[in-house]
Amino acid sequence: MATRPARDLTGGVDDPAGATTGAEDPVRQTGPAGTATGPAGAAAVLTARAVRRAFDGRPVLAGVDLTIAAGEVVALLGGSGSGKSTLLRVLAGLDADATGETRLRGTAAVVFQEHRLLPWKRVGDNVALGLTGPDVRARVDRALAEVGLADRRRAWPAELSGGQAQRVAVARALVREPDLLLLDEPFGALDALTRLRMQSLLRRLRAEHGFAALLVTHDVEEALLLADRILLLDGGVIAEEIPVDLGPADHRAERPARSPDQPGFGALRRRLLDRLGVPAV
Amino acid sequence: MVTASPAAVPAPPDAGPRRRAGRRWWRLVSPVLLVAGWEAAARAGLLAEDKLPAPSRVLTTGVRLAGDGTLGVHLLDSLTRAGIGLLLGGVLALVLGAAAGLLRIGDDLVDPPVQMARMLPHLGLVPLLIIWVGIGESLKITLVALGVFFPIYFNTYAGIRDIDERLVEAARTCGLGPAARLRHVVLPGALPSLFLGLRLAIGAAWLSLVVGEQVNAQTGVGFLMMEAREFSQTDVVVLGLVIYALLGLLSDLALRMLERRTLTWRRGLRAT
Numbered sequence: 204m205a206t207r208p209a210r211d212l213t214g215g216v217d218d219p220a221g222a223t224t225g226a227e228d229p230v231r232q233t234g235p236a237g238t239a240t241g242p243a244g245a246a247a248v249l250t251a252r253a254v255r256r257a258f259d260g261r262p263v264l265a266g267v268d269l270t271i272a273a274g275e276v277v278a279l280l281g282g283s284g285s286g287k288s289t290l291l292r293v294l295a296g297l298d299a300d301a302t303g304e305t306r307l308r309g310t311a312a313v314v315f316q317e318h319r320l321l322p323w324k325r326v327g328d329n330v331a332l333g334l335t336g337p338d339v340r341a342r343v344d345r346a347l348a349e350v351g352l353a354d355r356r357r358a359w360p361a362e363l364s365g366g367q368a369q370r371v372a373v374a375r376a377l378v379r380e381p382d383l384l385l386l387d388e389p390f391g392a393l394d395a396l397t398r399l400r401m402q403s404l405l406r407r408l409r410a411e412h413g414f415a416a417l418l419v420t421h422d423v424e425e426a427l428l429l430a431d432r433i434l435l436l437d438g439g440v441i442a443e444e445i446p447v448d449l450g451p452a453d454h455r456a457e458r459p460a461r462s463p464d465q466p467g468f469g470a471l472r473r474r475l476l477d478r479l480g481v482p483a484v
Numbered sequence: 485m486v487t488a489s490p491a492a493v494p495a496p497p498d499a500g501p502r503r504r505a506g507r508r509w510w511r512l513v514s515p516v517l518l519v520a521g522w523e524a525a526a527r528a529g530l531l532a533e534d535k536l537p538a539p540s541r542v543l544t545t546g547v548r549l550a551g552d553g554t555l556g557v558h559l560l561d562s563l564t565r566a567g568i569g570l571l572l573g574g575v576l577a578l579v580l581g582a583a584a585g586l587l588r589i590g591d592d593l594v595d596p597p598v599q600m601a602r603m604l605p606h607l608g609l610v611p612l613l614i615i616w617v618g619i620g621e622s623l624k625i626t627l628v629a630l631g632v633f634f635p636i637y638f639n640t641y642a643g644i645r646d647i648d649e650r651l652v653e654a655a656r657t658c659g660l661g662p663a664a665r666l667r668h669v670v671l672p673g674a675l676p677s678l679f680l681g682l683r684l685a686i687g688a689a690w691l692s693l694v695v696g697e698q699v700n701a702q703t704g705v706g707f708l709m710m711e712a713r714e715f716s717q718t719d720v721v722v723l724g725l726v727i728y729a730l731l732g733l734l735s736d737l738a739l740r741m742l743e744r745r746t747l748t749w750r751r752g753l754r755a756t
Binding site: 295297311312313315317319320321322323324325332333359361375379 | 650651653654655656657658659660664668669672673675747748749
């Protein structure tokens with residue numbers, strides 16, 4: 204696993220011991236520690252501590268702590284303007300004005316709500332952006348095949364539909380073989396049917412690649428279908444942490460995938476909606 | 485002066501390729517009629533020979549001057565001046581425009597004086613330039629360079645500023661450093677704007693040349709016209725005008741072809 208040096212946003216002293224021992228890392232998120240890190244003993248791929256960010260003096264993040272274990276899918280839920288996307292941008296290293304500490308062990312890739320493909324590069328070149336090595340072409344072809352777009356390598360982004368473009372964006376992230384996928388409402392701009400297809404695509408890819416993911420979403424159902432654990436962002440902090448005990452999210456031969464029809468799903472959904480302030484009808 | 489031509493505006497969606505081609509031919513009718521009317525009026529003696537000679541007369545004069553090599557020499561000199569001026573002014577504008585567009589300190593230092601200088605009509609600087617650089621070759625080249633500078637500077641600046649910040653961010657998450665972002669995001673993103681700047685600049689270059697070559701030139705198309713005026717060779721004067729027009733037209737056409745080849749991705753954009 205490629206190890207990127209810890210990013211210390213405060214510029215303070217970094218603890219070298221903490222960087223090598225993931226499980227014993229003293230930096231922990233709030234909430235019940237036992238359920239927090241997914242598979243027991245798995246090293247944390249991402250640790251964030253006391254992340255703060257204010258816009259014009261108005262605090263949006265007021266000390267967020269979170270840990271994501273290797274291979275774990277965590278959904279970040281929150282109302283509009285709760286700072287979900289701000290937090291993801293901080294974790295992606297795109298926000299220079301945030302304070303706190305984030306530590307990424309391994310590599311991360313980002314999928315944004317908009318596909319953000321470069322319009323002047325063909326689909327294949329977009330996926331290959333920043334890649335080096337002799338086998339780039341083969342890796343790109345494989346990634347495009349995985350999202351079902353093997354035949355669109357020579358297409359321009361403008362020739363793709365919204366769902367196809369977003370699949371290319373997923374391929375662009377995937378081709379880097381990230382340890383952590385940061386997803387910022389990746390299916391938010393898609394129509395309902397395409398969103399369902401994208402969700403099952405993501406489940407399949409996760410089963411095959413085993414990456415960890417932080418999924419920022421405002422869709423409670425999406426969070427329940429895809430995540431191992433749900434974090435609620437409210438008032439600038441992780442206000443609540445809810446493990447999703449609905450069985451593994453991915454589809455395997457011996458059992459069907461997680462679905463909204465299974466027992467417990469509705470209750471959990473109601474609980475989350477209550478927490479988000481959506482009244483029952 | 486060549487400006488962004490109306491052909492760059494996309495045709496209305498209902499116009500099929502066939503109808504569009506038909507309409508283009510239709511647009512030729514009035515120019516052809518005008519030239520034919522001009523010719524007829526000249527032959528009928530309605531236009532005085534020394535005021536406006538017939539188009540056929542201008543054409544034969546052109547063929548004669550091209551045949552004895554006079555035209556070639558003058559044309560080459562004019563083209564050289566335009567080329568050197570375009571290169572000097574263009575490179576300077578590109579460097580300063582990029583500095584102002586990319587760096588905050590560049591923006592603060594470079595842009596205010598350029599914005600001030602923009603208000604000066606550069607052709608009005610001729611008296612001052614004569615004092616500064618004399619009446620020789622450097623005057624013509626300086627004038628062209630000045631004319632070229634502003635459209636390229638402003639379009640470079642605007643092209644860089646208009647790049648979608650989110651694309652730059654996405655490139656960053658793909659591990660692209662500043663140099664790679666410049667190459668893969670900023671340059672291609674600013675290219676359409678750079679082409680527009682270049683087209684406007686070439687128009688400005690010809691315009692500057694027309695004025696510059698009327699000041700103490702010994703060669704060049706402008707000199708040819710000034711000399712002809714002294715001998716009342718109206719046909720040569722008109723020929724010079726036609727050559728200036730053709731130069732503008734051809735350079736614009738060449739640039740548009742280059743643009744179409746370079747910016748293929750925009751055609752995909754239009755197709756959807």
